[in-house]
Amino acid sequence: MSAQNSPNVSFEFFPPKTEKMQTQLWASIDRLRPLGPSFVSVTYGAGGSTRERTHDTVSRITQETGLSTAAHLTCVNASKEQVDDVLRDYWAAGVKHIVALRGDPPGGLGEKFQATEGGYSNAAELAAGAKQIADFEITVGCYPEKHPESPDYKLDIDLLKRKIDAGATRAITQFFYDNSVYYRYLETVRAAGIDIPIVPGIMPVTNFKSLTKMAGMCGATLPQKLANQLETLDEDPATRALVSTTVAAEQCLELASQGVDHFHFYTLNRYEQAFALCHMLGIRPQQEA
Numbered sequence: 027m028s029a030q031n032s033p034n035v036s037f038e039f040f041p042p043k044t045e046k047m048q049t050q051l052w053a054s055i056d057r058l059r060p061l062g063p064s065f066v067s068v069t070y071g072a073g074g075s076t077r078e079r080t081h082d083t084v085s086r087i088t089q090e091t092g093l094s095t096a097a098h099l100t101c102v103n104a105s106k107e108q109v110d111d112v113l114r115d116y117w118a119a120g121v122k123h124i125v126a127l128r129g130d131p132p133g134g135l136g137e138k139f140q141a142t143e144g145g146y147s148n149a150a151e152l153a154a155g156a157k158q159i160a161d162f163e164i165t166v167g168c169y170p171e172k173h174p175e176s177p178d179y180k181l182d183i184d185l186l187k188r189k190i191d192a193g194a195t196r197a198i199t200q201f202f203y204d205n206s207v208y209y210r211y212l213e214t215v216r217a218a219g220i221d222i223p224i225v226p227g228i229m230p231v232t233n234f235k236s237l238t239k240m241a242g243m244c245g246a247t248l249p250q251k252l253a254n255q256l257e258t259l260d261e262d263p264a265t266r267a268l269v270s271t272t273v274a275a276e277q278c279l280e281l282a283s284q285g286v287d288h289f290h291f292y293t294l295n296r297y298e299q300a301f302a303l304c305h306m307l308g309i310r311p312q313q314e315a
Contacts, residue, residue: 032308034288035061036225039295040069041079047295051083054297059091060311061304064288067125067165070098081112085119096165097121099156100129101146106155109146113159123163126153126194150185153192164189168197168224170211174245183218195222198290201229203273204249205280226281229292230299231256231270271299275306282307 037058042048055066068084070077084097097116099109116124126149146152149166156162166189169182176182186197202208212224231237234256241248255273259266278289289307291300 032310033282033286034064035304035307035309036064036288036290037066037300038069038290038292039066039083041071041083042295043079051295054293054295054300055087055091055093057297057301058293058304059093061301061309062312063093065094065096065123067096067098067123070100070127070129077112081115081119084116084121088120094123095121096123096125096163098125098127099152100127101142101148101152102129103142103145105142105144106146107144109152110155110159113156113162117160117162122160123165124153124156125165125167125198126156126189127167128152148185148188150188150192153189153194157193162193163196164192164194165196165198166194167200168211168215169200169245170202170207171200171245171247174243179214183215183220186215186220187218190220190222196225197222198225199227200244200246201227201292202246203252203277204247205277205284207247208281209284223288225288225290226286227290227292228274228278228303229294230274230303231266232294232296233260234266235260267299271302274299274303278303278307 039051039054042051058066066087068080068087070080080097084095087093088095099112101109104112113124116122128147128149146155153164153166156164166186168186169176172179172182176185189197199208199211208226215224231252234253238248238257240246252273255269256266259269281289289303291303293300
């Protein structure tokens with residue numbers, strides 16, 4: 027795959043808690059920025075726990091790098107007025123792109139979600155509210171293996187339609203490791219008349235034990251082949267990084283061969299694997315290209 031027809035990419039970061047994490051984040055941004063991502067996004071902690079840090083990180087990236095930056099925003103632990111104030115602050119700071127999410131319950135995945143009194147109840151309502159504040163670009167999440175709280179796929183697809191009706195123009199998937207899951211989901215949403223880009227969310231494995239726990243709460247399937255390749259390597263991080271990057275590269279190249287033209291990388295604020303995967307996809311630093 028040449029640089030001329032290489033896919034678009036975007037990168038997800040989280041707001042750092044410490045000075046050391048801040049340094050790591052900015053080292054990653056400096057390394058990945060020359061690849062010319064379509065946008066980068068910054069997550070929002072459970073229960074709005076990183077509200078200030080998310081805002082500061084998004085604003086700084088926007089002002090200092092010129093990258094198109096998307097701010098994650100959720101409905102959790104905030105009234106509509108509070109969320110609307112955040113939206114107005116983002117617009118004033120030059121942040122024009124929102125990743126609208128319902129958000130995890132304050133107790134984390136597995137807890138029952140309760141809408142905040144006087145707040146937005148779901149991502150569709152949040153997207154509609156954002157559009158009333160300003161003409162934000164809206165990205166939303168989607169779930170190839172359905173959201174763990176959804177009783178069936180139909181409800182999931184109906185909610186995605188509602189998000190689109192509210193103004194969403196792109197959906198990023200929950201991570202997955204079996205491409206057939208993505209292909210089946212894409213076929214389902216297209217059959218339902220949904221035509222916005224469904225961008226695969228790619229998360230290279232950094233710790234298999236932690237991933238197993240997270241996947242269980244998210245309802246994401248971990249193929250036995252993946253377990254065979256990685257479950258014994260948590261005490262051998264150097265080999266694990268090599269193997270997991272190889273596994274992720276195979277996944278991305280296969281998706282690209284089937285016409286996928288945008289990949290969203292969950293970086294966990296590290297650049298190494300995301301940069302290597304972009305290289306495998308034919309993406310080069312812009313001065314090189």
